[in-house]
Amino acid sequence: MSLRNKVTLIGHTGKEVEMMSFDNGTLRATVSLATNDHYTNAKGEKVEETQWHSLVAFGKTAEIFQKYVPKGKEIAIEGKITYRSYDDKDGVKRYITEIRVDELLLLSGK
Numbered sequence: 001m002s003l004r005n006k007v008t009l010i011g012h013t014g015k016e017v018e019m020m021s022f023d024n025g026t027l028r029a030t031v032s033l034a035t036n037d038h039y040t041n042a043k044g045e046k047v048e049e050t051q052w053h054s055l056v057a058f059g060k061t062a063e064i065f066q067k068y069v070p071k072g073k074e075i076a077i078e079g080k081i082t083y084r085s086y087d088d089k090d091g092v093k094r095y096i097t098e099i100r101v102d103e104l105l106l107l108s109g110k
Helices: 059-068
Strands: 007-013 018-021 027-040 046-058 074-087 093-106
Touching: 027 059, 046 059, 046 074, 059 093
Parallel strands: 046 093
Antiparallel strands: 007 027, 007 074, 018 027, 027 046, 074 093
8 A cells, every 4th residue: 555645544433344245255344434523722722623434445454344333443454545426316416435445453442
């Protein structure tokens, strides 16, 4: 993997993994990941910010997601940012940003 487009995230999955199988036998897993950041604002108040990320994995990595990653599971991933677009049923162009997972580490016992 290139260091020019590398993402490392640690967080909790926000839903159950969704699986899709293609005609050529390839598996795709998708799931959302929540990451949290904490900081103190100008008033001295502690603030927690949650960011949501869309993860996508293929092949063996997708199989591992399906088998071992339930909703709420803490995981660490490494991958790259990908962008794609499509036209919805009304002809409006939609844009999607995803993290394509290359490496997965299961963290919590849940």
